[in-house]
Amino acid sequence: PVPVPVLELRALHVAYGAIEALKGTDLTVEDGEVVTLLGANGAGKTTTLQAISGLLRPRQGEIHFHGLRIDGVPPHEVVGLGIGHAPEGRRVFPAMSVLENLEMGAYRFRGVPKEDLDRVFGLFPVLAERRGQQAGTLSGGEQQMLAIGRALMGRPGLLLLDEPSMGLAPLIVTQIFDIIREINIQGTTVLLVEQNAAQALKLAHRGYVLETGSIVMTASAGELLNDPRVRAAYLGET
Ligand code: ATP
Numbered sequence: 001p002v003p004v005p006v007l008e009l010r011a012l013h014v015a016y017g018a019i020e021a022l023k024g025t026d027l028t029v030e031d032g033e034v035v036t037l038l039g040a041n042g043a044g045k046t047t048t049l050q051a052i053s054g055l056l057r058p059r060q061g062e063i064h065f066h067g068l069r070i071d072g073v074p075p076h077e078v079v080g081l082g083i084g085h086a087p088e089g090r091r092v093f094p095a096m097s098v099l100e101n102l103e104m105g106a107y108r109f110r111g112v113p114k115e116d117l118d119r120v121f122g123l124f125p126v127l128a129e130r131r132g133q134q135a136g137t138l139s140g141g142e143q144q145m146l147a148i149g150r151a152l153m154g155r156p157g158l159l160l161l162d163e164p165s166m167g168l169a170p171l172i173v174t175q176i177f178d179i180i181r182e183i184n185i186q187g188t189t190v191l192l193v194e195q196n197a198a199q200a201l202k203l204a205h206r207g208y209v210l211e212t213g214s215i216v217m218t219a220s221a222g223e224l225l226n227d228p229r230v231r232a233a234y235l236g237e238t
Contacts, residue, residue: 004067006031006158006189007052012061012071014044014051021047023213024061029158034180034190036200036221038234039210045193046088048210049160052191053085054078065158080108084156088163088193090147094136098127101135101146105153112153119186120149123179141172148179158189165196177203197234201225209234 007029014022021044029035039045050056054075063071106112121128124145165173184190194200201221209217224230
């Protein structure tokens with residue numbers, strides 16, 4: 001039998017009033033992959049992740065998770081199905097401690113499973129050191145780690161990452177991408193939205209390029225890295 005993809009978007013249309021943000025997007029993520037969704041500001045990358053998470057309801061088209069249709073399913077149920085989302089801008093709860101933020105990520109379980117906390121602290125030792133610290137006082141990189149850690153506390157099979165590199169120093173970005181690779185090796189499938197195409201394509205197996213709401217290209221990460229159009233538009237080469 002042909003394996004069912006982890007995630008499948010079929011002809012997805014999402015609009016904000018009269019503004020069509022996604023115009024028939026098709027996208028597939030297979031089990032175990034890191035897939036990156038590239039595109040300029042306003043291309044519709046965040047909209048795509050928010051539709052998958054149930055934060056936006058598509059106007060047309062379908063979203064399937066392990067073969068189950070999930071468009072129209074409310075966000076807390078999407079989390080319960082095993083989709084974690086580290087949103088754009090991190091959105092940690094600033095007045096809560098690091099530990100409390102992580103506990104929020106585990107809300108679908110009764111109590112906070114120690115194994116999940118151990119896993120997150122293993123990936124991000126700095127969060128263990130700072131578990132009692134108010135999240136709003138963490139550095140940008142630490143807040144990003146916390147946002148990813150919080151999403152992992154829901155034990156997702158699919159992790160959605162919205163621009164984890166945004167606003168961070170190159171050294172921190174490298175660190176975070178190394179950890180995303182580790183998370184993937186541990187068995188989590190990843191859909192990664194990035195403007196930092198160079199780093200994203202080094203990490204990903206495959207990629208999609210989104211332009212004003214339409215997928216204009218899809219290929220293996222290696223092919224995209226070598227594609228002259230991608231190099232000119234997204235890798236800053238002339
Ligand atoms: P960015 O990197 O800036 O987040 P993006 O690729 O994630 O870009 P989206 O945020 O998905 O793009 O936006 C896609 C389109 O939808 C843009 O034209 C944007 O202006 C529009 N848009 C996004 N959010 C809203 C909203 N709440 N109301 C109206 N239009 C919106």
